[in-house]
Amino acid sequence: MSQVIINNLSNIQITALGDSAIVIQLGNEISHEVHRKVMKLKNHFEKNLPDGFIECVPSFTNVTLYYDPVIIYNQHKQKKISSPFQIVQSIIKEELKNISDSQDFIHRTIEIPICYGGVYGPDLEDVAKHNGLTTDEVIAIHSTGEYLVYMIGFAPGFAFMGGMSDKIATPRRSTPRTSIPVGSVGIAGKQTGIYPISTPGGWQLIGKTPTPLFLPNEHPPSLLQAGDRVKFRSISQEEFLEELNRGRNQ
Secondary structure: OEEEEEOOEEEEEEEEOOOOEEEEEOOOOOOHHHHHHHHHHHHHHHHOOOOOEEEEEEOOOEEEEEEOHHHHHHHHHHHOOOOHHHHHHHHHHHHHOOOOOOOOOOOOEEEEEEEEOHHHOOOHHHHHHHOOOOHHHHHHHHHOOEEEEEEEOOOOOOEEEEOOOHHHOEOOOOOOEEEEOOOEEEEEEOEEEEOOOOEEEOOEEEEEOOOOOEOOOOOOOEOOOOOOEEEEEEOOHHHHHHHHHHHHHO
């Protein structure tokens, strides 16, 4: 393990992940400040990936760089460094010196319509009871917040979003469902998220969106990306069906 101190990105830890990936750890807790550092590194490396590097993947507190160890080794073997990991580690340390404190990223704000409750949100009443609120109060709180996409994971296009009010925070269900409908909006602890595909899950379902989040024929295939801001808009069941049909006919 190696630690690097560069600009305000202090106490960075660089560790191997198998024989073809390296993890740059930027903190130990989920926060806006750590997320800003994650995005700063992600954007820098995506624009400056040397030959042999494949992909840059951000998460809550780190950035993982995937690389081809054969290409890396062949390109740098004259340096007599013992392993591709050590070569990549050296490259990353040099790249970190080129990241300025003034470098930042521009986020997108995306509005997503949600039909709350009923058949689309079977756990809405449970969330309301857990927090001593009415279902209308839960909807009002959830639909008026602004959420930060920290990372994409678990399933293709699944965005883990923070920034939800503590007033509606609710633990996961004690018994997960074996199949969650596409577009279902859920709450788990202090996070909210939308299921982009049908998959098992234990989040509390409070609504559903007609907006597709996983777009396999697009690039990138995920509507939401790490760093996006998301706002929800409450719609009626009639509006839900209209938007759903409009999307199918496009």
